[in-house]
Amino acid sequence: MKETTKKNSNQIISDFLSNNKKILLTVLSVAVVLIIAFGVYSTVSQNKINEMINSTTELDNMYDEVLNSNGDKEAFVSYGNKLIEEYKGTKAEVIAYSRLASYFFDEKNFEKALEYYTKAYVNFPKDMAASVYMFNAAMCNEELGNVDQAIEVLTNLVKTYKSNDLESADLSPDVPEAIFNLGRLFESKGDLTKAIENYELLVAEYQSYNLSNLAKTRLLTIK
Numbered sequence: 683m684k685e686t687t688k689k690n691s692n693q694i695i696s697d698f699l700s701n702n703k704k705i706l707l708t709v710l711s712v713a714v715v716l717i718i719a720f721g722v723y724s725t726v727s728q729n730k731i732n733e734m735i736n737s738t739t740e741l742d743n744m745y746d747e748v749l750n751s752n753g754d755k756e757a758f759v760s761y762g763n764k765l766i767e768e769y770k771g772t773k774a775e776v777i778a779y780s781r782l783a784s785y786f787f788d789e790k791n792f793e794k795a796l797e798y799y800t801k802a803y804v805n806f807p808k809d810m811a812a813s814v815y816m817f818n819a820a821m822c823n824e825e826l827g828n829v830d831q832a833i834e835v836l837t838n839l840v841k842t843y844k845s846n847d848l849e850s851a852d853l854s855p856d857v858p859e860a861i862f863n864l865g866r867l868f869e870s871k872g873d874l875t876k877a878i879e880n881y882e883l884l885v886a887e888y889q890s891y892n893l894s895n896l897a898k899t900r901l902l903t904i905k
Contacts, residue, residue, distance in 0.1 A: 734774040737765055745781050749788075758785065776806045780815065787822065796822035813843050813854035820860075824867065833867050836860045858888040862897060874904050 747753025765778040783798035803815035816839045823832035843854035865880035881897040
């Protein structure tokens with residue numbers, strides 16, 4: 683593409699980068715709330731399990747009240763941190779991390795949201811939503827201006843969860859979203875070689891993915 687064309691499309695690129703950077707985060711923050719499988723990571727009694735279910739239900743109720751602007755934010759955060767300390771190594775701990783992270787993200791406190799999302803996927807790498815926490819941590823890094831760190835987290839997500847066998851499913855459905863956003867972030871840095879590499883990977887291996895067509899459009903624009 684000619685240099686003059688690139689300059690004329692700067693506003694289009696800017697709009698594209700701004701409009702697409704939170705797609706997965708918005709969808710998956712809802713998906714995390716809907717995870718109801720309450721497996722635990724350590725052997726505990728049935729009474730303890732019931733106690734944890736009641737505690738995390740209470741945390742969710744407090745979170746709903748905060749979202750509806752009629753809850754006590756300080757009490758919610760304090761209770762979430764209390765659960766983290768009380769239920770180390772259990773599903774209750776990772777649920778508390780995810781609720782607190784979502785809350786702080788909504789409050790635009792991206793530093794605290796990053797802290798909790800990172801703790802969630804580092805401490806619980808085998809959790810069914812670990813890739814979600816990784817992706818959202820990357821989005822927090824981007825919001826904080828840490829684009830290189832965001833790229834690092836997304837790259838690790840792809841390496842961890844992408845299948846090397848085209849006939850086998852990825853270990854996480856979040857892989858194509860991560861690849862797309864890698865392309866977007868590299869494009870925002872002006873590294874068009876890496877951006878093209880990721881967009882082309884998305885188009886080649888995830889043709890049915892809903893952002894594959896957008897990746898094709900970006901390839902036509904930047905190649």
